[in-house]
Amino acid sequence: MLIIDDLSLRIAGRLLLDHASLTLPAGTKAGLVGRNGTGKTTLFKAITGDLSSETGSVSLPKQTRIGQVAQEAPGTEEPLIDIVLKADVERTALMAEEKTATDPNRIAEIHMRLADIDAHSAESRAATILAGLGFDAEAQQRPASSFSGGWRMRVALAAVLFSQPDLLLLDEPTNYLDLEGTLWLETYVSKYPHTVLLISHDRDLLNRAVNSIVHLDKQKLTFWRGGYDQFERQRAEQAELQEKGRVKQEAARKHLQSFVDRFRAKASKARQAQSRIKALERMKPIEAVSSDSVRPFSFPEPLKTVASPIIALDHVNVGYQAGKPILKNMTLRIDADDRIALLGANGNGKSTFAKLLAGRLKQETGTITVAPGLKVAIFAQHQLDDLRPDENAYEHVRRLMPDAPESKARARVAQFGLSTEKMNTPAKDLSGGEKARLLMGLSAFEGPNLFILDEPTNHLDIDSRESLIHALNDFPGAVILISHDRHLLEATADRLWLVKDGQVNPYDGDLADYRQLVTGGAGDRRERREADKASKADRRREAAQRRAAMEPVAKEIRATEALMDRIRKRIDSIEDELADPAVYEKDPSTATQLAKERSKLTASLAGHEERWLTLSAEYEEGTAE
DSSP: OEEEEEEEEEETTEEEEEEEEEETTTTOOOEEETTTSSHHHHHHHHHHHOOOOOOEEEEEOOOEEEEEOSOOOOOOOHHHHHEEEHHHHHHHHHHHHHHHHHHHHHHHHHHHHHHHTTTTHHHHHHHHHHTTTTHHHHHHTTTTGSSSSSHHHHHHHHHHHHHHEEEEEEESSGGGGHHHHHHHHHHHHHHSSEEEEOOOOOHHHHHTSSEEEEEEEEEEEEESSSSSSHHHHHHHHHHHHHHHHHHHHHHHHHHHHHHHHHHOOOGGHHHHHHHHHHHHHOOOOOOOOOOOOOOOOOOOSSSSSSOSSEEHHHHHEEEEEEEEEEEEEEEEOOOOTEEEEEEOOOOSSSSHHHHHHTSOOOOOOEEEOTTTTOOOOEEEEGGGSSSSTTHHHHHHHHHHHHSSSSSHHHHHHHHHHOHHHHSSSSSGOHHHHHHHHHHHHHHHHOOOOOEEETTTTTTTOOOHHHHHHHHHHHHHHHEEEEEEEEHHHHHHHHOOOOOOOEEEEEOOSSSSHHHHHHEEEEEEEHHHHHHHHHHHHHHHHHHHHHHTHHHHHHHHHHHHHHHHHHHHHHHHHHHHHHTTHHHHHHOOHHHHHHHHHHHHHHHHHHHHHHHHHHHHHHHHHHHOO
């Protein structure tokens, strides 16, 4: 069990947690969420003991093993499989001791302990984890130094997963994974046998991999059961109730204060006035619900529309070495309003295809036809390094519009979603999400007809990702997306292309089909849909007959719903009247009558709701297959 008690943390003079408390039961899988910069990573440092707290404590059972991904990816000459195996320190030490031990009793103890920790299956388990993260059998035998930094970070992740710590801390693990690796990690975390605390802004991962949410907000920690969607719904309901309570309390305070102001000076009413003053003092104010909305993204419209197809490929081969194409024989077209998501594991050529479309890579063979006047923009995470570190956002934009008035240049920066303060901050001091906003705005500065985005959601929190979805859906040009964020793909893309085995082809299915394909689910949903086609018409006819038979019940349900709506409206109207202090002062009998009417209507509404539930259950049973 992880217990955080009265914890206060401060970084560079900024208070991030203020007497926050949390209890995380053993075996819990929790997602730690909150806006960027609220202190989630700082909390991890306090849990691991790398950061001292101002107040409070973090406690864990003795000998609890904490695991998190190493800050630096391994870059040695050791094979990947050996690096992962060494992560189990106890197994490595026991196997080394086994080779030199001479005491029969100690040798027996070593063998018993190796059996207890399932050491005989270690290589198989390590290979399975590496395979899930995208390393085939051949790659697992290659030295870590032969892989790029992003792939080596996957090895670091594989190592901590293999060691199976009692408390697994994962900080944005999907930032260096593709969609396939994210799907695998989701399943792995959901079945992990110990406690997990996971920082992520991936909505689907937080819905499927964890069973609770820890929300860091206003320097406090709040525990919620369920996935992210359930947390978001419960939080919205709580905020609505809080606001209603605040409004009612404010009305009550005004009523009490009015009495005090009128009768405090009268001797005959002094005692009553004093009692109301005490009531006001005891009444703890309910905070107004603050709306900390995220700044929107905004992409300029293309200055000139172009006719479809905007790009047509005919038997195109492309690669980086002559005679060794990465992608072969591509015959495709992209239209002016296309929304295309590229699927496929890293290393299959998605980024190569994006560079080809952006004109940054020349085809080796075949023909590419581009619509006259077509403007293509591309955003990729590695381009963050292209920002001038000592220049602020305004200075970056100023280079692109040197003759424009300062106000106009700053207005363009504001469209990126950067505040006045942030537009004057050097790029090196911006957060990852702020840098992404700046680079995305610069990439689309001239109003492209085709916007290509390669992993745009890295460093963006959940609210910023939602804002990006709205901006892409409002953008009138074509969009091509490469992303491990399924929520983003489902909300913006209407076509899927699979990049695999040197080919780029339309994928005949949805992301649920692709998930089953990647995770090896039982059967392909597309096959099942084909098998169901013959019987769908029969089922529809049968369903129509059942609905017709239950129409009298449906009619009564509709009538009951209408009556309930009228009662609710009258109750709301009465509550508005009772919330007005004047009704108590001018005619107290009216207030009494209204209160009685509200009580009767509430009881009546409860009876109608009970009847509605009974009728609904009857209707569902009568129309079910």
